Amino acid sequence: MGLRPRNGTSWLCGCERLSLSIYDRPRTPEHLVPSSVFACPLACATEPKTKSDQVRSAMSSAKKVQLQERVRLPRTAWKLADLAVLFLLLALLARRAASLLDLRVGGGGGMPPPCTWCWLAALVCEAWFTFVWLLNMNGKWSPVRFDTHPERLSERGDELPAVDMFVTTADPKLEPPAVTVNTVLSLLALDYPAGKLACYVSDDGCSAVTCYALREAAGFAKLWVPFCKKHMVAVRAPFVYFSGAPVERTAAADAEFQRDWTFMKKEYEKLVSRIENADEESLVRRGDGEFAEFVGADRRNHPTIIKVLRDRRSKSSEAAGDDGIPSLVYISREKSPRHHHHFKAGAMNVLTRVSAVLTNAPIMLNVDCDMFANNPQVALHAMCLLLGFDDESHCGFAQAPQKFYGALKDDPFGNQMQVVYEKFGFGIAGLQGMFYGGTGCFHRRKVIYGAPPDSSTDVQLRRVIGSPSYKELQKKFGTSKELIESARSTMSGDTVFAAATLDLSSRIEEAKEVSACSYEAGTCWGQEVGWVYGSMTEDVLTGQRIHAAGWRTVLLNPDPPAFLGGAPTGGPASLTQYKRWATGVLEIIFSRNNPVLLCISKHLEFRQCLAYHVIDVWALRAPFEMCYALLGPYCLLANRSFLPKVSEPGFLIPVALFLTYNVYNFSEYMDSRLSARAWWNNHRMQRIVSSSAWLLAFLTVVLKTLGLSETVFEVTRKEQQSPSSDGDAGAGDADPGRFTFDASPVFVPPTALTVVNVVAVAVGAWRAAVVGAVPGGPGVGEFVCCGWLVLCLWPFVRGLVGMGSYGIPWSVKLKAGLLVAAFVHLCTRT
Numbered sequence: 087m088g089l090r091p092r093n094g095t096s097w098l099c100g101c102e103r104l105s106l107s108i109y110d111r112p113r114t115p116e117h118l119v120p121s122s123v124f125a126c127p128l129a130c131a132t133e134p135k136t137k138s139d140q141v142r143s144a145m146s147s148a149k150k151v152q153l154q155e156r157v158r159l160p161r162t163a164w165k166l167a168d169l170a171v172l173f174l175l176l177a178l179l180a181r182r183a184a185s186l187l188d189l190r191v192g193g194g195g196g197m198p199p200p201c202t203w204c205w206l207a208a209l210v211c212e213a214w215f216t217f218v219w220l221l222n223m224n225g226k227w228s229p230v231r232f233d234t235h236p237e238r239l240s241e242r243g244d245e246l247p248a249v250d251m252f253v254t255t256a257d258p259k260l261e262p263p264a265v266t267v268n269t270v271l272s273l274l275a276l277d278y279p280a281g282k283l284a285c286y287v288s289d290d291g292c293s294a295v296t297c298y299a300l301r302e303a304a305g306f307a308k309l310w311v312p313f314c315k316k317h318m319v320a321v322r323a324p325f326v327y328f329s330g331a332p333v334e335r336t337a338a339a340d341a342e343f344q345r346d347w348t349f350m351k352k353e354y355e356k357l358v359s360r361i362e363n364a365d366e367e368s369l370v371r372r373g374d375g376e377f378a379e380f381v382g383a384d385r386r387n388h389p390t391i392i393k394v395l396r397d398r399r400s401k402s403s404e405a406a407g408d409d410g411i412p413s414l415v416y417i418s419r420e421k422s423p424r425h426h427h428h429f430k431a432g433a434m435n436v437l438t439r440v441s442a443v444l445t446n447a448p449i450m451l452n453v454d455c456d457m458f459a460n461n462p463q464v465a466l467h468a469m470c471l472l473l474g475f476d477d478e479s480h481c482g483f484a485q486a487p488q489k490f491y492g493a494l495k496d497d498p499f500g501n502q503m504q505v506v507y508e509k510f511g512f513g514i515a516g517l518q519g520m521f522y523g524g525t526g527c528f529h530r531r532k533v534i535y536g537a538p539p540d541s542s543t544d545v546q547l548r549r550v551i552g553s554p555s556y557k558e559l560q561k562k563f564g565t566s567k568e569l570i571e572s573a574r575s576t577m578s579g580d581t582v583f584a585a586a587t588l589d590l591s592s593r594i595e596e597a598k599e600v601s602a603c604s605y606e607a608g609t610c611w612g613q614e615v616g617w618v619y620g621s622m623t624e625d626v627l628t629g630q631r632i633h634a635a636g637w638r639t640v641l642l643n644p645d646p647p648a649f650l651g652g653a654p655t656g657g658p659a660s661l662t663q664y665k666r667w668a669t670g671v672l673e674i675i676f677s678r679n680n681p682v683l684l685c686i687s688k689h690l691e692f693r694q695c696l697a698y699h700v701i702d703v704w705a706l707r708a709p710f711e712m713c714y715a716l717l718g719p720y721c722l723l724a725n726r727s728f729l730p731k732v733s734e735p736g737f738l739i740p741v742a743l744f745l746t747y748n749v750y751n752f753s754e755y756m757d758s759r760l761s762a763r764a765w766w767n768n769h770r771m772q773r774i775v776s777s778s779a780w781l782l783a784f785l786t787v788v789l790k791t792l793g794l795s796e797t798v799f800e801v802t803r804k805e806q807q808s809p810s811s812d813g814d815a816g817a818g819d820a821d822p823g824r825f826t827f828d829a830s831p832v833f834v835p836p837t838a839l840t841v842v843n844v845v846a847v848a849v850g851a852w853r854a855a856v857v858g859a860v861p862g863g864p865g866v867g868e869f870v871c872c873g874w875l876v877l878c879l880w881p882f883v884r885g886l887v888g889m890g891s892y893g894i895p896w897s898v899k900l901k902a903g904l905l906v907a908a909f910v911h912l913c914t915r916t
């Protein structure tokens with residue numbers, strides 16, 4: 087693929103309006119001065135250079151201004167606390183092991199032996215908890231932050247690389263097209279030279295409505311993008327922007343701005359109503375045949391549909407002058423029941439190939455359909471990281487943390503993950519680097535193609551052998567000539583300023599060829615090339631492969647946050663998502679891409695490998711945590727004990743551990759400026775998720791490994807939440823933070839666990855009152871365990887008596903009841 091002759095001006099459109107600190111300023115009319123007075127970070131002033139000059143200047147980075155800084159974050163006090171908890175865990179283990187040995191030799195000083203197998207089970211579980219604690223400690227031990235300085239990009243005089251932006255959507259019902267449209271608009275309006283951006287939307291739902299919505303959005307973008315750039319709009323997803331009043335956004339009434347604002351708001355409302363009123367049937371039957379390809383298309387069985395909704399390269403758009411709006415392409419890849427489509431990973435691979443034959447940008451950004459760009463300068467911040475290291479191997483990709491808009495107050499479903507990112511995210515950023523999170527990530531195309539970093543020995547070896555032959559490339563990338571050519575230039579780093587010579591529409595046939603569902607057969611796609619198949623969490627797996635190739639990666643954390651997405655609310659949606667994640671990561675553990683193997687045989691660093699285990703073992707934690715959670719009720723029902731008595735000196739160890747651990751966790755929430763309520767919600771959700779989603783994920787993967795079932799990607803429902811964070815998202819819901827239920831099997835184990843604990847506390851209390859304490863019987867420890875668990879499972883206690891979606895369905899109660907009966911029978915049999 088050749089390079090387009092540069093015409094200099096077309097890549098600079100709109101960027102003269104960029105200014106970095108503008109969002110912090112009060113929006114008074116004097117701040118709406120012609121923006122050219124602000125320094126442009128995009129090197130607009132530099133004269134166009136020859137191609138080789140540009141390549142050289144982008145590649146050589148010696149003695150250049152620093153675009154990024156890696157800042158170590160001190161955490162001495164936390165490290166001491168880490169060690170304190172570890173010490174207590176080890177003391178608990180030692181004490182337990184000692185008393186078990188004691189029991190064996192002589193019955194522990196005349197006392198009747200407590201339940202030996204309970205103590206043994208407890209020992210195994212506690213050993214596991216210690217292991218998990220060590221994994222976490224490793225992950226959080228040495229955090230770093232990356233500061234980015236996009237205002238310095240202009241000083242460097244480098245050309246910015248082109249970026250292909252990918253959006254995936256899979257179901258117009260669960261993911262309303264208006265949501266996708268907002269995401270796309272926020273991307274089209276990024277502060278970046280429009281000629282270097284192209285947006286590709288993959289629609290696994292094969293929906294004419296989605297296609298229509300995007301076509302309408304492309305039209306709307308012609309108004310929206312200039313408006314955003316003219317008035318330096320801070321958040322460029324229209325639904326967020328128009329949720330506030332214009333007066334709040336300008337300190338003084340600026341007549342022109344007011345006029346523009348009102349006009350744009352009207353236009354946006356019209357757009358939304360067109361999208362919401364569009365229906366599949368009438369669209370496909372339209373006389374002009376624009377959506378004829380969707381006639382009779384079954385989402386599981388249809389040929390590829392590609393529509394170029396906006397083409398910057400077409401003759402007509404060139405003639406019309408540069409309007410600063412990037413290209414937009416709609417793709418619904420071919421599906422057939424005979425070929426596995428590999429869910430999101432499959433969609434990402436098709437996007438990668440289609441964009442390779444169309445625009446072949448060296449950088450690729452991918453976001454989920456509900457994740458809009460919240461910071462219009464995000465691409466510039468990302469470039470600080472991608473171009474800012476002397477050795478590019480330090481930044482294989484730049485991942486922004488998943489943050490949420492319209493998030494419910496105090497995180498009732500424990501899925502906003504703020505503390506996880508602040509503690510663990512920054513922590514792994516200090517190891518080999520941030521995990522790939524599936525959305526909000528800037529990738530290098532060549533890294534996705536499986537290229538190792540330049541410094542690694544593989545490359546030196548390749549240099550000796552010479553560049554790969556056409557045959558080798560064909561084996562890797564498939565038979566498309568265009569794709570092989572573009573991949574060759576990508577791998578050799580030649581496409582810093584990639585641009586196709588022809589307009590996009592003239593390459594549709596090539597694009598269709600590479601999106602066929604049989605294209606990948608016999609190639610490396612889904613293995614060594616592209617997004618990796620074989621796990622529901624294709625993101626973790628793909629990121630792991632990149633780390634295993636020897637790349638380091640960075641955390642992209644600008645202020646304001648780079649992207650915002652939606653977090654599921656309600657019991658069923660949250661637990662389904664947790665179950666999918668836990669299933670996916672366990673699939674990785676059981677596969678040949680297991681991090682331990684990659685650590686031994688490839689370049690995955692040891693501590694990074696341990697860090698991957700923090701999430702990879704989610705589902706494996708379930709059986710241990712369930713066992714431990716059942717020990718308390720077992721002892722109360724069977725009149726046994728698994729913890730030391732108050733009178734014994736060993737009693738202080740679990741007490742100190744319980745207190746220290748909870749104070750530690752609580753302080754983490756305080757440190758992240760969250761509420762006590764948020765801490766409690768997350769604490770209890772941890773118990774709920776572990777006994778429901780993780781446990782079912784564990785069983786699912788066991789069944790899959792035995793060949794008895796398949797794992798399926800269940801798409802999360804997205805609602806257009808109100809962007810205010812006052813906790814009343816999901817209007818219409820009486821109490822959106824309250825736990826809801828459905829008949830799904832995930833609710834059976836926690837329901838049973840709740841009932842078992844309530845019954846155990848009742849039986850234990852009754853026995854203590856009537857019979858009094860018996861030696862070897864339960865003590866304070868067992869009661870506290872059960873009581874605490876009942877508090878954690880309180881949403882289920884309420885669910886037992888709740889009505890409608892707030893109540894646990896009878897089918898679930900019945901199944902849980904059978905489990906409880908079996909357990910009680912087991913406990914009281916002896």
Ligand SMILES: O=c1ccn([C@@H]2O[C@H](COP(=O)(O)OP(=O)(O)O[C@H]3O[C@H](CO)[C@@H](O)[C@H](O)[C@H]3O)[C@@H](O)[C@H]2O)c(=O)[nH]1
Binds near residue numbers: 253433456623
């Ligand atoms: O067959 C499919 C299934 C899903 N998707 C898309 O994948 C994205 C993520 O799906 P979602 O239901 O929103 O899942 P989440 O759990 O919210 O996603 C998180 O977890 C996933 C891995 O489980 C990652 O892929 C995502 O990037 C990450 O945001 C969405 O854009 C979907 O449209 C497809 O394109 N095709």
Ligand SMILES: [Mn+2]
Binds near residue numbers: 651802
């Ligand atoms: Mn999502």
